Amino acid sequence: LIILSKRLTFTDGTIGFQGSLVPYLNLTATTTTSTATVTVVVSGEATNPKFTFSSVPALPQDEILAQLIFGQSMSKLSPLQIAQLASAAAQLAGVGGSTSLLENLQSAIGVDDLDVTTDEKGGTAVSAGKYLNDRTYVTIQKGDKPGSGKATIDLNVGRGVKLRGEANDAGEAKGGVFYEREY
Template sequence: MRVQNISGSANLDGDRVVIQSLSAGLATGGTVNATGSISLANGFPANVQVGLNSARYADGNLFVATVSGTLALSGNLTGNPLLSGNVRVEKADITVPESFGGGSALIDVKHVGTPKAVARTLARAKADERAAAPTPANRSSGLLLDVSIDAPNQIFIRGRGLDAEVGGSVRVTGPLNNIQPVGGFSLNRGRLAILGQRITFDSGTVTLVGDLNPYLNLVARTQGEGITVFVTVSGRASDISVDFSSSPALPQDEVLSRLIFKRSVGELSPLQLAKLAGAVAELAGGGGNNGLLDSLRGAAGLADLDIVTDANGNVAVQAGAYLQDNIYLGVQAGADGQSRVTVNLDITDDLTAKGSTGADGNSNIGVFYEKDY
């Protein structure tokens, strides 16, 4: 991360440096500020409070997040200082790659007649079996964490036909090289698009397992031709797998055929077989077909944008956005002139009020209580 526009003031008070004010902007967006003190005694004991204001972090590959909160840095800076506090995730995007580059095994190279200069360089870099020497037992584990992360909504997972939103809270503890998260994020809403089929997820979780490449487990149930289809999206965000099963049990290609085309594989035309193969390739990471919708959704600043069809084949456009952190507005407009507006109000983490009204005059409202155990 790169900071810029740094400004601040500090003074010496005996053996302490007192930070009266310190602020900086992040190159990716947002600001950070700090106050407190650092002792000049052995180990440099610190007592510093850090504020994050809509600070944006991006790893350049899978993860982008905007966070605010207050943290405290305490303990010896040269030992195992503790970073603790509370952080609220305003919005986060986890991108599932559309395709994966194949990795090649390294060639086993043996140096013949290695020049002395090269041999010295290799020795300094420890590019031999000595590089695998164990870490000394007394080596410091570095910065320790005890941070609570709150994100009731607006954590979006998108890519390869997947579009889901999760929320929840996690407490992250332990050293940086062995993070121990407690808690997780559960599904608010989500779907998987495959060859025009929209499969809605019933449940799901996102778990941190030590880094910003989280583990996903999303489950959906839908009806195929004479079967009940179960769809499971699981694995690290960088390497997910999509599995199809059914009741009664059938091979995956047969399950996909009955789900997408409402008929058995043996009854498919050559064109349908080609589409089925393309769907399998897409799910395996061969490219997605939602690029246009994703571009439009991002340009319009929406949380959701989709094209849906009902049982009679009527087409409608569905869009949604957060008016505030706890108020979600959804709009659906159909080609037949029918439209509908829905509003979700998160009263607490477990209590939600939902209401909707349509152009046909039908309206409804309800209060829902959900609790995860």
């Protein structure tokens, strides 16, 4: 499960059928932030799942989402992060439009991916990625701390093999070969 850029791993759950071909879900994912343990339950038909959030210690729903997605309190979020949070909450509640704030911005500036992330210490980074062609993908990332910028290029050479090169603000560079297979 991915909520904004936060990946959660399901730790418990069942998927079954209740009279139709649409699966019925009852899945639980739990993660620990710096101040709370957050549990997300996904339940209902797979075509219209319901999301339930809880935390220990008990927090208001908006605070749970802020902790889950950004790892910090609502009071410490930037205006862009608050807009992202509102968009995520609306989409999870089933009332949001199909296009989020980041998707609108992504379309306006002509990139394929646009992401705002927050690390465990509250540091924020913005990254933008673009496919130059069907084999080449470039990402630029800049954080709020000096020396946190980097550029990455991925080249798909075929049969699941990718070459990756990366350079950062300090002039350091590295490269690697990766194998990826999708099922």
